[in-house]
Amino acid sequence: MAIIKPTKRSTIAPPLSETSPVGWMKKHLFSSTLNTLLTFVTLFLIYITVKGLWVWGIADAVWVADSRRECFDISMDGACWAGVIAWLDSIFYGRYPRDELWRINLGILLLFVWMAPLWLPRVKAKIYIGLTTVFLYPFLSGYLFSGGDKGIFMQLMLTAAIVCLAGNTIHATIGVFTGHSLPEFLPRLFGIKDVQEKTLHNMFFTLIAVSFVAVFMWQMGWGVEKIPWTKWGGLFLTLVISGVGIASALPGGIILALGRRSKMPVVRVLSTSFIELFRSVPLITVLFMATTMFPLFLPEGFVLNKLVQVIIAVCLFNACYLAEVVRGGLQTIPKGQFEGAHTVGLGYWQTMSFIIMPQALKHMIPNIVGNFISLLKDTTLVSIIGLFDVLGMLRSISKDLPWLGLHREPLIFGAILFFLICFVMSKYSRHLEAKLSTEHKN
Amino acid sequence: MAVRDNNKEPVNMKPEEQFNFFHDERVRSIFYQLLTVAVVGGFAWYLVSNTAHNLEIRGMNTGFGFLNVAAGFDSYFKLIPNEPGTGTYGRIFIIGALNTLYVSALAIIVSTLLGFFIGILRLSKNWLVSKVALTYVEIFRNTPLLIQVIFWYIGVFSLLPKVKNSIDLSGGAEVLILNNRGLYMAWPIPGDQLWMTSLTIVIAAIAIVFFRRWAKNRHDRTGKLFPTFIPSAALFILLPGTVYLITGMPLGWELPKLEGFNFVGGANLPPAFVALLVALSIYHASHMAETVRAGVLSVGKGQYDAARALGLKEKRVMSRVIIPQAMPAIVPPMISNWMSAVKNSSLAIAIGYPDLVTLFMGTSLNQAGYAVELVGMTMAFYMVISLIISWLLNIYNKRVQLVER
Numbered sequence: 001m002a003i004i005k006p007t008k009r010s011t012i013a014p015p016l017s018e019t020s021p022v023g024w025m026k027k028h029l030f031s032s033t034l035n036t037l038l039t040f041v042t043l044f045l046i047y048i049t050v051k052g053l054w055v056w057g058i059a060d061a062v063w064v065a066d067s068r069r070e071c072f073d074i075s076m077d078g079a080c081w082a083g084v085i086a087w088l089d090s091i092f093y094g095r096y097p098r099d100e101l102w103r104i105n106l107g108i109l110l111l112f113v114w115m116a117p118l119w120l121p122r123v124k125a126k127i128y129i130g131l132t133t134v135f136l137y138p139f140l141s142g143y144l145f146s147g148g149d150k151g152i153f154m155q156l157m158l159t160a161a162i163v164c165l166a167g168n169t170i171h172a173t174i175g176v177f178t179g180h181s182l183p184e185f186l187p188r189l190f191g192i193k194d195v196q197e198k199t200l201h202n203m204f205f206t207l208i209a210v211s212f213v214a215v216f217m218w219q220m221g222w223g224v225e226k227i228p229w230t231k232w233g234g235l236f237l238t239l240v241i242s243g244v245g246i247a248s249a250l251p252g253g254i255i256l257a258l259g260r261r262s263k264m265p266v267v268r269v270l271s272t273s274f275i276e277l278f279r280s281v282p283l284i285t286v287l288f289m290a291t292t293m294f295p296l297f298l299p300e301g302f303v304l305n306k307l308v309q310v311i312i313a314v315c316l317f318n319a320c321y322l323a324e325v326v327r328g329g330l331q332t333i334p335k336g337q338f339e340g341a342h343t344v345g346l347g348y349w350q351t352m353s354f355i356i357m358p359q360a361l362k363h364m365i366p367n368i369v370g371n372f373i374s375l376l377k378d379t380t381l382v383s384i385i386g387l388f389d390v391l392g393m394l395r396s397i398s399k400d401l402p403w404l405g406l407h408r409e410p411l412i413f414g415a416i417l418f419f420l421i422c423f424v425m426s427k428y429s430r431h432l433e434a435k436l437s438t439e440h441k442n
Numbered sequence: 443m444a445v446r447d448n449n450k451e452p453v454n455m456k457p458e459e460q461f462n463f464f465h466d467e468r469v470r471s472i473f474y475q476l477l478t479v480a481v482v483g484g485f486a487w488y489l490v491s492n493t494a495h496n497l498e499i500r501g502m503n504t505g506f507g508f509l510n511v512a513a514g515f516d517s518y519f520k521l522i523p524n525e526p527g528t529g530t531y532g533r534i535f536i537i538g539a540l541n542t543l544y545v546s547a548l549a550i551i552v553s554t555l556l557g558f559f560i561g562i563l564r565l566s567k568n569w570l571v572s573k574v575a576l577t578y579v580e581i582f583r584n585t586p587l588l589i590q591v592i593f594w595y596i597g598v599f600s601l602l603p604k605v606k607n608s609i610d611l612s613g614g615a616e617v618l619i620l621n622n623r624g625l626y627m628a629w630p631i632p633g634d635q636l637w638m639t640s641l642t643i644v645i646a647a648i649a650i651v652f653f654r655r656w657a658k659n660r661h662d663r664t665g666k667l668f669p670t671f672i673p674s675a676a677l678f679i680l681l682p683g684t685v686y687l688i689t690g691m692p693l694g695w696e697l698p699k700l701e702g703f704n705f706v707g708g709a710n711l712p713p714a715f716v717a718l719l720v721a722l723s724i725y726h727a728s729h730m731a732e733t734v735r736a737g738v739l740s741v742g743k744g745q746y747d748a749a750r751a752l753g754l755k756e757k758r759v760m761s762r763v764i765i766p767q768a769m770p771a772i773v774p775p776m777i778s779n780w781m782s783a784v785k786n787s788s789l790a791i792a793i794g795y796p797d798l799v800t801l802f803m804g805t806s807l808n809q810a811g812y813a814v815e816l817v818g819m820t821m822a823f824y825m826v827i828s829l830i831i832s833w834l835l836n837i838y839n840k841r842v843q844l845v846e847r
Contacts, residue, residue, distance in 0.1 A: 028567070028568065028569035028570075029568060029569060029570060031567065031568075035567070035568050038566075038568050038570075038571055039568060039570050039571075042568075042570050042571055042574055043570070045574075046574065263471070264471050264474060264475050264478075265475070266475040266478055266479055267474070267475060267478050270478065270482060276828075277821075277825065279828075280781075280785075280824055280825045280827075280828030280829070281785070281821045281824045281825065281828075282785040282786065282788040282799070282824060283785075284788050284789065284791060284799060284803075285788065285799060285803060285817070285820055285821050285824065288799070288803045288807075288817060289817045289821070292807065292813040292817060293493075293813055293814065293817055295496070296492070296493045296496045296497065296813065296814070297489045297492055297493055298492060298496075299492055299495075300492075300495065300496065300499065373584075377584075377585070377586040377587070378586070380586040380588045380589060381588060381789075383588075384588075384791055384792050391586070391588060391589060391592075395592070398596075407596040407597055408593070408596075408597040411589055411592060411593045411596070411597055412593070412597075414586075414589050415585040415586075415589050415590070415593070418584065418585050418586055418589065419580075419581065419584045419585050422583075422584035422585070423580060423584045426583075426584065
């Protein structure tokens with residue numbers, strides 16, 4: 001029988017052994033003889049490693065020098081970071097003309113501007129912002145990076161992208177200050193009250209159309225110098241390949257995953273074998289396939305450049321991995337959701353796009369980030385088939401005459417660079433996972 | 443609760459279905475499938491016809507006849523003999539496949555052992571040890587494997603001292619020697635009587651299986667524990683050991699000897715092999731460690747508390763309660779990690795270790811052409827390996843599901 005006391009007992013402070021630093025150390029580091037020994041052995045190992053790295057990488061390192069020989073003259077046993085510093089521009093931008101670097105920086109800045117509203121709490125219609133990032137941003141940045149003459153299609157897409165970016169930014173600003181969306185805010189701007197939904201739509205689309213025409217007129221006279229893909233390189237190229245890889249693999253992955261779960265045997269078998277085919281072979285074989293077999297696949301006289309070949313290969317490869325991520329996300333959706341949608345009378349595509357995918361995508365975000373991290377790391381493989389991505393650039397330092405034979409420092413710098421990017425993203429994805437799962441648990 | 447009569451078919455509940463050809467689900471499904479087949483088939487036909495046309499106008503040879511043609515090159519590292527000059531492309535394929543399997547098998551073994559070790563460190567109650575293990579995992583998981591492979595090769599194993607100043611890892615015994623030409627090891631040479639020792643090892647292993655089964659039965663029947671570890675260990679060491687000594691130690695060791703400018707004798711692993719092995723082992727161990735940790739943590743804390751409450755000792759809680767329940771969560775990701783180790787061994791091409799991709803998609807492709815066949819065969823090899831591994835995984839999953847109610 002339980003004895004329940006109605007009066008509340010005063011809370012007792014936790015014992016000192018739990019709260020004081022010494023108590024914490026006793027519990028976590030010195031709880032037994034074995035543990036104490038372990039702690040000291042570990043401390044010793046940490047000391048040796050950290051000391052070795054410190055002396056080599058910082059204390060004895062050379063930061064300013066003109067050649068590897070000079071590095072050796074200054075310090076024999078230290079790292080020669082001067083070589084990495086001299087090549088820093090190339091590591092980030094490859095052989096992109098130095099006068100045009102603003103285009104890359106602007107492109108990356110615009111991506112942040114475009115995506116920033118996704119993290120702002122009061123902004124509405126985030127799904128559209130996300131979709132336009134995937135579908136329109138690539139045209140804007142694509143033109144910025146490559147430049148040259150614009151075809152009519154490119155002009156239209158570029159205009160759409162610019163209008164959309166401006167619209168997004170205004171929408172987000174309004175959202176942050178008033179909590180309204182752009183179409184809702186329009187009538188207030190003109191002081192109109194009790195506006196009908198139809199008028200609202202008309203106003204909004206007129207605004208869009210007017211600005212579209214205006215931007216189109218403006219961009220006809222605007223252009224940037226063409227820069228061939230062979231000049232692209234460094235971290236920039238790595239980000240382009242993996243960025244396109246993730247953005248275009250997402251639709252492909254969704255279609256493949258739906259195909260794999262389809263009730264139609266032919267569709268299912270085809271999707272499954274396609275997914276399993278690409279998942280069972282190493283990426284490097286797919287890249288080799290792209291460079292050796294794509295020229296054979298295409299009609300005579302139709303030539304793709306190596307960058308496009310690589311990007312297609314990476315997209316195909318990654319779509320199959322994303323398909324499994326999407327399938328995992330779809331599996332978290334309870335069967336009742338499908339049945340409910342069916343009962344309400346929704347068809348397959350309506351069920352998928354309005355009921356299932358919005359829920360599933362939310363659960364997939366952490367895994368998509370994880371997928372992006374591994375794609376980013378895998379993109380280094382393109383250096384094997386001769387593209388000068390970040391690893392390709394790092395390795396050419398050791399072939400540069402003043403820095404001949406400088407292998408370790410660039411590779412370590414590359415490792416640190418990737419570590420920073422990947423570590424931050426994986427931490428963020430874990431944070432997202434925790435946030436999303438608590439929301440789900442009621 | 444209402445009791446429903448399930449046997450009774452509802453009569454006349456089904457409305458007369460109006461058969462509408464365009465709205466019938468089966469008709470639609472067949473239509474969509476035919477459409478899919480047509481689109482995919484058409485696309486495939488387009489590619490195939492383009493390829494055939496392109497091969498023709500470029501005058502490229504096709505067919506698998508080239509496998510019997512002598513390849514003009516040889517692999518510097520091989521597990522089966524090959525005559526440079528007369529060895530065929532077929533033989534090069536086998537050499538490459540074996541080299542891939544060899545390095546990935548070793549990497550799998552080392553990374554699994556190391557991964558379990560790090561995973562256990564990660565779960566340690568000692569804060570410092572667990573953080574050090576975490577640092578290891580984060581560093582190696584978050585840097586590209588290719589950078590690690592190249593670093594180990596160029597940054598470590600190629601910078602080792604020359605043959606004259608070799609490092610003796612065995613401290614003067616000349617059993618394990620490291621220099622910039624690779625790792626030299628003493629290699630066993632079996633004597634005539636060695637088969638008797640091998641036989642006793644097998645016998646001891648079988649005896650141990652039966653002994654453990656008996657001990658388990660006795661435990662199930664009577665609840666009395668019988669120590670199994672020390673008797674099995676003793677059986678496994680003493681029995682073959684005695685036979686080995688009686689037959690006069692029929693196992694010689696060939697030591698690597700410095701002759702002229704190089705070491706001769708024993709086994710030699712080239713620097714590229716050692717670099718690839720080390721990089722793969724360290725990288726995959728970091729993934730394995732996380733798998734082990736997640737698996738052990740997936741067993742609820744209640745299981746531990748309950749087992750302790752029943753009076754089981756710490757060690758037995760681990761071996762009887764936690765590990766058996768953690769294994770189903772550990773094994774599937776572990777096996778897919780093995781699979782990716784096999785795939786990642788293809789990074790060998792960056793450092794010139796002659797694995798399948800290096801030999802076949804690299805050298806052979808440059809020399810012989812036959813792009814479609816070479817690429818197809820290489821991919822087919824990896825697919826077969828992956829099929830075998832997923833087949834093993836399925837068997838395991840079925841067994842686990844049976845055990846679990």
